[in-house]
Amino acid sequence: GMAERATFTSRRVLPDAPFLAAANGRTPSHRPVWFMRQAGRSLPEYRKIRAGIGMLESCFDPALVSEITMQPVRRHGVDAAILFSDIVVPLKAAGIDLDIVAGTGPVVANPVRSIGDVAALPRLVPEEVGAVAEAVRLLTVELGSTPLIGFAGAPFTLASYLVEGGPSRNHERTKALMHSDPKTWHALLSTLADTTITFLQAQLRAGVDAVQLFDSWAGALSLAEYREFVLPHSERVFAEIQSAGVPRIHFGVGTGELLGAMGEAGADVVGVDWRIPLDVAAHRVGPGKALQGNLDPSVLFAGPAAVEKQVRRIVAEADAAMASGTTGHIFNLGHGVLPDTDPGVLTAVVELVHSL
Ligand code: CP3
Numbered sequence: 001g002m003a004e005r006a007t008f009t010s011r012r013v014l015p016d017a018p019f020l021a022a023a024n025g026r027t028p029s030h031r032p033v034w035f036m037r038q039a040g041r042s043l044p045e046y047r048k049i050r051a052g053i054g055m056l057e058s059c060f061d062p063a064l065v066s067e068i069t070m071q072p073v074r075r076h077g078v079d080a081a082i083l084f085s086d087i088v089v090p091l092k093a094a095g096i097d098l099d100i101v102a103g104t105g106p107v108v109a110n111p112v113r114s115i116g117d118v119a120a121l122p123r124l125v126p127e128e129v130g131a132v133a134e135a136v137r138l139l140t141v142e143l144g145s146t147p148l149i150g151f152a153g154a155p156f157t158l159a160s161y162l163v164e165g166g167p168s169r170n171h172e173r174t175k176a177l178m179h180s181d182p183k184t185w186h187a188l189l190s191t192l193a194d195t196t197i198t199f200l201q202a203q204l205r206a207g208v209d210a211v212q213l214f215d216s217w218a219g220a221l222s223l224a225e226y227r228e229f230v231l232p233h234s235e236r237v238f239a240e241i242q243s244a245g246v247p248r249i250h251f252g253v254g255t256g257e258l259l260g261a262m263g264e265a266g267a268d269v270v271g272v273d274w275r276i277p278l279d280v281a282a283h284r285v286g287p288g289k290a291l292q293g294n295l296d297p298s299v300l301f302a303g304p305a306a307v308e309k310q311v312r313r314i315v316a317e318a319d320a321a322m323a324s325g326t327t328g329h330i331f332n333l334g335h336g337v338l339p340d341t342d343p344g345v346l347t348a349v350v351e352l353v354h355s356l
Helices: 002-006 018-023 044-050 055-059 062-076 089-094 115-119 126-142 155-164 172-180 182-206 223-244 256-264 278-285 297-301 304-322 343-355
Strands: 098-101 105-108 148-153 210-214 248-251 269-271 290-295 329-333
Touching: 018 210, 018 329, 044 062, 055 062, 055 089, 055 098, 062 126, 062 343, 089 126, 089 182, 105 155, 115 182, 126 148, 126 182, 148 155, 148 182, 155 172, 155 182, 155 223, 172 182, 172 223, 182 210, 182 223, 210 223, 223 248, 223 256, 256 269, 256 278, 278 290, 278 304, 290 297, 290 304, 297 304, 297 343, 304 329, 304 343
Parallel strands: 148 210, 210 248, 248 269, 269 290, 290 329
Antiparallel strands: 098 105
């Protein structure tokens, strides 16, 4: 409605940004490129500024968030910034006892496994992520004409951390809950969808230009499981932020079999990992959406000739996809930058993609 639209009017108008053109199905002036985890341990300036400050602590310091978000934009000349934060930030902000352990990932003190555990989960209120909103406001000034991507974890991937209590290879406790107690499962995902919506709306009101929903571990599911236990909740997230009018990206790892459903959830752009070519992904997603991806982050260790060969292949496959109904291509990796990556190689990829 009107009131809701009015709350989104602080957004900048960036008609010439290649990233937004490609995401919206218009023709960009050059092929846009950014990297998942572009802010982080691959950058010496990041390691320096983060020294002695915990990961989660840094996510609630607006000036630090702004500076870390800017670092890869300055260094690589990428076509979009991604807010420096984490998928567990809204859970921490709501009061859930968790931490991010270096080299491991999120660890949850009291795993969620029963209907009582779900009922006791705190709901996020926007004020609790006020520091994140403040960082977004600082960045909309600092970034000039470079778009800012906000993000959140999708309900399934957040649930996996809460149910397992930490990172998991097989997600066995998560799948056990899903199959043995669907009522508790859906209550959990519904609660997490509420938190994700609140977190994204806070970022949108503060001025992010696009959002990415990370369902990083959805690739652990069959298509049938995804449709029954996950899709309705991610669909609600996308529907609730539609009125902001910004591009919505949906990404997961190992999701070759789920790409069609992940598009159906309400995304304008579907992220693809490196396991299938973009022209094949385009058939699975169907026409009318853009694709993002899909260089294997490990290829960045293979030397310039190998990197160039793979970048050219991906550009050709994306062009084939766009000749048959895909509306745009945003160059990216198939998953996040690995910590030991030479940042010079990332800069070279940006230059190469822009030159092709
Ligand atoms: O992409 C960016 O540059 C923005 C920053 C960003 C971070 N986390 C910062 C971070 C984003 C988009 C995320 C999302 C995130 N967090 C996801 C989804 C994306 C994906 O990788 O699939 C997931 C699954 C998480 C959970 C998480 N947080 C993991 C698995 C880890 C890595 C643990 C480790 O140390 O290897 C984190 C910590 C984390 N989040 C770091 C960064 C830069 C590293 C911690 C540090 O620098 O001290």
